[in-house]
Amino acid sequence: MSTITKDGVSSPTPAKASPAKPRRGVRGSPTFNFWLFTGPFLIGLAVFVYLPILWSLYLSFFEARFTVTPSTFIGFDNYVTMLTDEDFMGSLVTFTVFAVFIVPTTWAASLGLALMVNRLRFMRAFFRSVFFLPTAVSYVAASLVWKMSIFSGVRFGMMNTFLSLFGIDNTAWLASPDPPWYWLVILTVRLWLQAGFYMILFIAALQNIPQEMYEAAAIDGAKPGWQTFWHITLPQLRATSTAVILLLLVAAYQAFDEFFNLLHKTTWGRPPLVELYYKALGESQDYGAGSAGALILTVLICLVTLLQGKFLGFGRGEESK
Amino acid sequence: MSALSNSSWDRRTVLRAALGLTAAGGLAACGGNTGRSSGGGSGKNLTQYFHAYGEAGTEQAIKKYAKAYKDANVTTQWITGSNFESKLFASLLTDEAPDCFEFHPQLQMIESGQVADLTDLIDPVKDDFNQADIQSHTVDGKIYGIRMIDDPQFFFYRPSMFEKAGVEVPQTLEELIEAAAKLTTDKVKGAYLGNTLHSMVNPLIWSAGAQHLDDKNQIAYHTDTVVDGFKQLRKLFTSGDLLLDAPTDFWDPSALNQGLTAMQWCGMWAMPQMQEALGDDLGIFPFPKVGDAGKLSVYNGGWSMFVNAKGKNLDATKEYVKWLWIDQKEYQEDWALSYGFHIPPRTSIAESADKLKSGLPAEGVKLFNEYGNFDNIGWTQASITALEDVLANSVRKGGDPDAELTKADAKVNRELKKLFG
Numbered sequence: 001m002s003t004i005t006k007d008g009v010s011s012p013t014p015a016k017a018s019p020a021k022p023r024r025g026v027r028g029s030p031t032f033n034f035w036l037f038t039g040p041f042l043i044g045l046a047v048f049v050y051l052p053i054l055w056s057l058y059l060s061f062f063e064a065r066f067t068v069t070p071s072t073f074i075g076f077d078n079y080v081t082m083l084t085d086e087d088f089m090g091s092l093v094t095f096t097v098f099a100v101f102i103v104p105t106t107w108a109a110s111l112g113l114a115l116m117v118n119r120l121r122f123m124r125a126f127f128r129s130v131f132f133l134p135t136a137v138s139y140v141a142a143s144l145v146w147k148m149s150i151f152s153g154v155r156f157g158m159m160n161t162f163l164s165l166f167g168i169d170n171t172a173w174l175a176s177p178d179p180p181w182y183w184l185v186i187l188t189v190r191l192w193l194q195a196g197f198y199m200i201l202f203i204a205a206l207q208n209i210p211q212e213m214y215e216a217a218a219i220d221g222a223k224p225g226w227q228t229f230w231h232i233t234l235p236q237l238r239a240t241s242t243a244v245i246l247l248l249l250v251a252a253y254q255a256f257d258e259f260f261n262l263l264h265k266t267t268w269g270r271p272p273l274v275e276l277y278y279k280a281l282g283e284s285q286d287y288g289a290g291s292a293g294a295l296i297l298t299v300l301i302c303l304v305t306l307l308q309g310k311f312l313g314f315g316r317g318e319e320s321k
Numbered sequence: 322m323s324a325l326s327n328s329s330w331d332r333r334t335v336l337r338a339a340l341g342l343t344a345a346g347g348l349a350a351c352g353g354n355t356g357r358s359s360g361g362g363s364g365k366n367l368t369q370y371f372h373a374y375g376e377a378g379t380e381q382a383i384k385k386y387a388k389a390y391k392d393a394n395v396t397t398q399w400i401t402g403s404n405f406e407s408k409l410f411a412s413l414l415t416d417e418a419p420d421c422f423e424f425h426p427q428l429q430m431i432e433s434g435q436v437a438d439l440t441d442l443i444d445p446v447k448d449d450f451n452q453a454d455i456q457s458h459t460v461d462g463k464i465y466g467i468r469m470i471d472d473p474q475f476f477f478y479r480p481s482m483f484e485k486a487g488v489e490v491p492q493t494l495e496e497l498i499e500a501a502a503k504l505t506t507d508k509v510k511g512a513y514l515g516n517t518l519h520s521m522v523n524p525l526i527w528s529a530g531a532q533h534l535d536d537k538n539q540i541a542y543h544t545d546t547v548v549d550g551f552k553q554l555r556k557l558f559t560s561g562d563l564l565l566d567a568p569t570d571f572w573d574p575s576a577l578n579q580g581l582t583a584m585q586w587c588g589m590w591a592m593p594q595m596q597e598a599l600g601d602d603l604g605i606f607p608f609p610k611v612g613d614a615g616k617l618s619v620y621n622g623g624w625s626m627f628v629n630a631k632g633k634n635l636d637a638t639k640e641y642v643k644w645l646w647i648d649q650k651e652y653q654e655d656w657a658l659s660y661g662f663h664i665p666p667r668t669s670i671a672e673s674a675d676k677l678k679s680g681l682p683a684e685g686v687k688l689f690n691e692y693g694n695f696d697n698i699g700w701t702q703a704s705i706t707a708l709e710d711v712l713a714n715s716v717r718k719g720g721d722p723d724a725e726l727t728k729a730d731a732k733v734n735r736e737l738k739k740l741f742g
Binding site: 065066067068077148149151152154155157172173174175176177178264265266267268278281282283284285 | 403405406407410411414429430433435441508516517519558564565566567568581615702703705706709710713714717719739
């Protein structure tokens with residue numbers, strides 16, 4: 001960079017100071033700097049992640065009710081208990097049903113919103129904000145609004161009021177698993193909360209697609225619309241789609257708040273974390289069985305992640321495609 | 322240009338600022354809203370846990386009592402939400418455990434050494450307590466908690482709606498189901514038993530002439546009549562005459578007050594709110610009989626004060642608990658009768674309470690005395706959950722109650738073995 005003088009002639013930028021001599025002592029040491037920057041993170045990781053996992057492993061071999069410092073060793077009993085527990089195994093089915101619905105639905109909804117918002121010629125920022133705002137709402141607050149206002153079972157619940165216009169009787173959306181209306185409540189609340197966030201990811205990816213590709217396709221006779229979307233847009237979004245699906249799956253595994261608040265104390269509709277909460281941290285306070293369940297779940301998540309990486313190719317470099 | 326941009330922000334300045342912020346944060350935390358009663362006492366710092374009561378003024382009342390205690394600073398944690406139990410249990414495992422807390426008598430807390438023996442506090446006034454309350458807090462002759470309030474639960478109903486539908490107060494569960502059908506209109510449902518229906522478990526067992534456990538602490542709830550009771554509740558659940566998924570649960574009087582239902586299972590605590598909303602158009606009746614050998618029943622719930630046996634200030638806490646829940650009769654009466662209606666466990670207070678001497682409150686006391694059933698201290702959280710699951714699976718999900726009770730038997734027996742060997 002240069003500066004302008006009175007004469008309008010640029011004068012040369014002053015030469016940079018000569019590079020500082022390498023510092024002596026620990027402050028100049030790359031090893032020191034490495035530990036300086038990664039140390040706090042590693043300490044946090046050890047204290048808040050690895051230590052609890054190890055403690056959980058320890059607890060899983062003990063009779064640990066109402067205590068986290070147990071003394072009665074019971075071997076693999078807690079694992080047997082959890083693997084033969086209908087409720088725990090049922091929670092894995094609940095998760096599967098949930099993931100099968102929520103992952104593709106959110107993917108499609110967020111991609112659809114992104115395409116729609118991206119094509120807008122005016123008020124694009126406004127609509128982007130409108131769809132993104134639910135991301136800022138807490139799951140607990142949204143669940144309560146869904147439960148007490150929109151899907152309340154009384155006649156003045158929003159959905160029942162709407163349906164009554166068509167002569168449909170009040171529905172108790174969350175009271176009974178037969179028919180399982182509770183899935184409608186759970187899926188819509190999560191869709192509302194999540195779609196905006198993934199929409200932003202897709203918008204960013206859409207804006208990265210070179211316009212020339214569409215122009216070249218048009219010259220080659222590709223029709224705008226579905227054909228262009230299928231043959232150009234979608235393949236170009238492959239990396240983002242894979243990341244979105246992975247994030248959605250991880251989020252589905254972590255599902256807790258809406259299930260816990262919408263289906264309070266039911267025996268159905270419990271994903272693994274809710275089931276483990278009731279088992280370990282809820283009123284049962286069985287930390288041994290809860291820890292065993294948590295470790296079983298950890299192994300399962302690792303397996304699913306590895307399989308997903310194998311099938312979807314997440315994390316593979318361009319050259320391996 | 323702001324002055325800031327002229328500042329020289331070197332690393333040391335940033336570090337100093339960061340340290341300053343950290344220190345300020347720490348100080349702010351010290352002065353934050355911890356729930357402590359300000360300017361109240363001196364000496365020891367004690368913490369007490371309360372669940373959030375629905376009646377207006379209760380939080381202020383508890384904090385007022387704590388502030389009036391001069392021998393210690395008492396901090397109140399007023400725990401909102403529906404998970405008081407799990408929050409309490411989890412905190413009792415940590416150094417942040419409360420010194421005293423309210424809960425229900427449960428043997429597992431005594432077995433695991435979580436609650437202190439309060440016999441020496443209660444013994445001098447033992448005879449002035451409701452003896453069923455004393456019994457429900459006693460193990461091997463030692464008393465582990467002080468009852469603060471007794472909360473009978475029964476059906477509240479709208480006599481005007483009963484009259485209009487030509488319905489008599491039901492004496493049996495069949496009659497209750499028939500009444501619910503007659504009372505149901507396109508605007509009003511016949512009955513409301515809560516969103517989870519969990520509050521039906523205990524009265525169903527007692528009204529079927531059974532008990533949770535027998536004298537030898539063995540299962541006594543699994544009878545044919547109880548099975549039939551669950552089947553009848555399923556019939557009511559699927560009849561379309563039951564209010565389901567109401568915005569608030571059974572403990573809140575809104576469903577009855579707003580005209581959503583003609584009868585509602587609720588507690589006496591809500592009676593003042595109901596009387597204010599409905600005037601004289603309000604009646605109560607116990608849970609009806611289930612089967613031929615059945616009997617009317619009322620669930621005498623309530624809350625008791627316990628002292629954390631592992632607390633750092635055990636003696637000071639016992640002093641505070643004795644001061645508030647044994648010595649301060651004025652506060653005990655205020656707590657029981659100024660916000661909602663609860664029956665004071667102290668006989669002398671209950672007998673002198675004018676608010677309970679006439680009208681519907683007096684009738685509530687009568688039902689409490691005639692048909693009341695108290696918690697069994699051996700019926701702990703794991704067993705409670707086991708039978709709640711039976712209700713969920715058989716009444717709400719449509720499973721076979723007998724098979725569900727058999728599954729619960731295994732869980733309850735496992736719990737009983739841990740408690741009694």
